[in-house]
Amino acid sequence: MKILVLHGPNLNMLGIREPMLYGDVTLAEVDAAITTLAGELGIQVEIAQSNSESVLIDKIHSAAGSCQGVVINPAAYTHTSVALRDAIAAVALPAVEVHLSNIHGREKFRTRSYIAPVALGQIAGFGADSYLLGLRAIFNHIKKGLS
Numbered sequence: 001m002k003i004l005v006l007h008g009p010n011l012n013m014l015g016i017r018e019p020m021l022y023g024d025v026t027l028a029e030v031d032a033a034i035t036t037l038a039g040e041l042g043i044q045v046e047i048a049q050s051n052s053e054s055v056l057i058d059k060i061h062s063a064a065g066s067c068q069g070v071v072i073n074p075a076a077y078t079h080t081s082v083a084l085r086d087a088i089a090a091v092a093l094p095a096v097e098v099h100l101s102n103i104h105g106r107e108k109f110r111t112r113s114y115i116a117p118v119a120l121g122q123i124a125g126f127g128a129d130s131y132l133l134g135l136r137a138i139f140n141h142i143k144k145g146l147s
């Protein structure tokens with residue numbers, strides 16, 4: 001099993017960026033934790049970060065055929081991007097939306113997700129653990145389908 005893990009815009013700034021909201025963990029540390037969990041689960045992960053909507057869309061397109069699922073933190077594109085939502089719908093891969101912060105407890109504009117309706121579900125508010133919970137969720141979902 002191979003899962004695409006995508007980080008959206010500004011997540012390369014983790015550790016420096018608004019630590020009161022996002023903590024002091026760096027993206028490299030998040031990726032290391034994801035890779036460790038993937039090893040424990042016996043699966044492969046492809047991890048990528050981009051600040052560009054088009055690069056994220058291309059990554060989702062190329063996951064069709066090579067990956068069985070997607071874990072995505074669309075970051076600010078969560079609240080703006082119909083194109084990202086359409087990309088997930090287009091490839092018809094199961095996707096889990098994750099957020100470090102609880103987007104439902106912040107500004108009103110963050111409570112709206114264009115991605116959630118095309119995702120299996122959303123995990124928000126657990127810091128870096130949101131990614132690990134998301135990876136476990138998609139792993140369990142796909143495994144159930146395979147067995």
Ligand code: DQA
Pocket residue numbers: 009010011073074075076077078098099100101102103110
């Ligand atoms: C975020 C929440 C978004 O609203 C914000 O734009 C981000 C990070 C999170 O992980 O909490 O960039 O996706």
